[in-house]
Ligand SMILES: Nc1ncnc2c1ncn2[C@@H]1O[C@H](COP(=O)(O)OP(=O)(O)O)[C@@H](O)[C@H]1O
C-alpha cells in the first residue's frame with residue numbers, strides 16, 4: 118500500500134471566532150480536539166503521515182508549507198452562505214486533492230431548500246415545503262398543519278426543538294420569526310412527518326456515467342455499484358416523547374449519551390432496499406463523492422412511506438458518537454477503518470492508488 122502525506126483539515130470549536138450578535142449554538146457543528154486527534158491517529162494508523170491544519174485563511178500558507186499529497190477535509194467553515202465549500206475552493210485553486218464532495222455539492226447540501234428543489238425535480242420523496250424570507254409571507258395552500266420550522270442552512274439540530282412543530286398560524290409566525298432573527302437566514306417550513314427517524318450512511322462512489330440524473334430503466338439494479346451502504350440507524354425518540362419528539366440540538370449534543378440508537382434499525386429487508394436506493398439517488402443527483410449520510414423520516418400517518426430530509430456530505434466522524442461511526446461499527450468497521458475507507462475511496466477517485 119502506498120503511503121501519503123495527508124493534511125487533516127478541520128475547524129476546531131476552540132479556534133472559532135467570536136462576533137457581535139452570534140447565537141450561543143453558533144459553532145455547534147464544529148469539531149472537538151478529541152475528534153480531530155482521533156482522525157489524525159486513524160490516518161497515521163493507515164501508515165500515512167498526517168498533521169492537523171486549521172481550516173481558515175491560514176491554510177493558504179500552512180497547506181503550501183506542509184505540501185500534502187491529499188487533504189482529508191471535514192471543514193464546516195465559519196462565515197457565509199456556502200461556508201462548507203470555501204476550503205475545497207481554495208484547495209482547487211491550489212490544485213491539491215481532497216476527500217469528499219466538491220464545492221457545488223457542499224454549497225448545495227448546506228442549503229436545504231435548494232437541495233429539496235433538486236430532489237423534487239427528480240421526483241424523490243421529500244416533505245412539501247416553503248422557504249420564508251420574511252415573517253409575513255402568505256402560507257401556500259398545500260402547506261397544511263402541523264408544519265415543521267427549521268433554519269435553511271444549519272446542522273446538528275440547530276434551531277430544532279419541540280417548538281419547531283407548529284399547529285397554527287400564530288405558532289408558525291412565532292417560530293419563523295425566531296429562526297430568521299436568531300440565525301440570520303431564511304426559515305424552511307416543511308410538512309411535519311410524524312414517525313420514525315432513520316439515517317443511512319454510505320462510503321464509495323457511483324460507477325458509470327456521473328451525470329446528475331437517475332437511471333430511467335425500472336429494471337436497473339437498485340443497489341448502485343461502487344457504493345457501500347452501512348446498516349441504517351434509527352434514533353429511538355420514544356423516551357423523549359414529551360419533550361423532544363424530533364432529533365433536536367439538545368438531544369444531539371446535551372443528551373447524546375442517553376439516546377438509544379438502534380443499528381441496524383429493525384426494518385424489513387425491502388424497506389432497507391428502498392432506503393439504500395433513495396440514498397444512492399440523493400448521492401447521485403447532488404453529485405456527492407466518497408461519503409455521505411442521508412436523513413429520513415418514515416411517515417407514521419402514511420404507511421411508513423420514507424421521506425428524505427437532507428443529505429450530509431460531511432457527516433460527523435466523532436468516535437463512538439457520530440451516526441456514521443455507529444453505523445460502521447454495527448457492520449464491524451472500526452473508526453480507524455472507516456476513516457481509511459474514506460481516504461482510500463478518494464485516493465482511488467484521483468487515480469493515486
Ligand atoms: N419535516 C419534518 N418532519 C418531522 N421532523 C423533522 C422534519 N424536518 C426535520 N425534522 C426533525 O429535525 C431533525 C433535524 O432536521 P434535519 O433537517 O435533519 O437538520 P440537521 O441538519 O440539524 O440534522 C430531524 O432529524 C428530525 O428529527
Ligand SMILES: [Mg+2]
Nearest residue numbers: 273412426427
Ligand atoms: Mg439531519
